[in-house]
Amino acid sequence: MAVGDGELDGLVRGRIRALRLAQGWSLAELAGRAKLSQSTLSRIETGQRRLALDQLVDLARALDTSLDQLVETAVEDVVVSPMVDSAHGRLRWPIRAEPGITVVRQRVTAPPPKRRDRLRAHPGREWLVVLSGTAVLVLGERRIRVETNQAAEFPTMLPHALGADGGPCELLGIFDRDARRGHRIDPADHRR
The missing domain is CATH 2.60.120.10 (Jelly Rolls)
Structure with missing residues (x-):
């Protein structure tokens, strides 16, 4: 299944939010761990801010995952x-x-x-x-x-x-x- 740029963008934003919620963290808590402002993280999750590579690296590290896993697009038949x-x-x-x-x-x-x-x-x-x-x-x-x-x-x-x-x-x-x-x-x- 090929994932377009818009779909990948939404997938990554959804993963960030889902990983944050799975940890039981508020926006403020993840923002602090990733060294971002709470408003920046909120805009990233809601699609109101462009995804930047340096922010994705910081978010992946804060969420205890890798950048590769955060942006993985391979979705096979399950x-x-x-x-x-x-x-x-x-x-x-x-x-x-x-x-x-x-x-x-x-x-x-x-x-x-x-x-x-x-x-x-x-x-x-x-x-x-x-x-x-x-x-x-x-x-x-x-x-x-x-x-x-x-x-x-x-x-x-x-x-x-x-x-x-x-x-x-x-x-x-x-x-x-x-x-x-x-x-x-x-x-x-x-x-x-």
């Missing part, structure tokens, strides 16, 4: 259907796992949020496998239905949220180290 391993009678999901992942079984009952300010963004990658029901993954402006036995993989720098559609759903959430920090998951509390 839903992965299972592969049937007939010889062993199993379903397999081809995800690119890495060391240090945490797996959490979750029951989701609430629908996904309708307001963009409820979306979160943070460094890392997440995967999910829907065990039962239907999940709705919100990635920026996209709403993606993930059905039973389907999986999804996405970079968590995209503002995102998860909800259930038509009743509860059960899923496995899989988080790399950065995503785990973004959700404040303690791996000692969950089975791997």
Whole structure:
């Protein structure tokens, strides 16, 4: 999916705001950490001020991420259907796992949020496998239905949220180290 200049601009502004909110920081707190005025940060988030590279570097550092992650545009298809391993009678999901992942079984009952300010963004990658029901993954402006036995993989720098559609759903959430920090998951509390 190609991202135009206007879309990239909006994506970066949304990530800055979502990362700030995920940390629980006010405009004043992030502005202080990034050595910007509160009004400048507000205008950056709302699109009333042009994005400047030096400010993006300072904001990325203050938000504990890299400039590359802040401006990443690669958005691939996120839903992965299972592969049937007939010889062993199993379903397999081809995800690119890495060391240090945490797996959490979750029951989701609430629908996904309708307001963009409820979306979160943070460094890392997440995967999910829907065990039962239907999940709705919100990635920026996209709403993606993930059905039973389907999986999804996405970079968590995209503002995102998860909800259930038509009743509860059960899923496995899989988080790399950065995503785990973004959700404040303690791996000692969950089975791997």
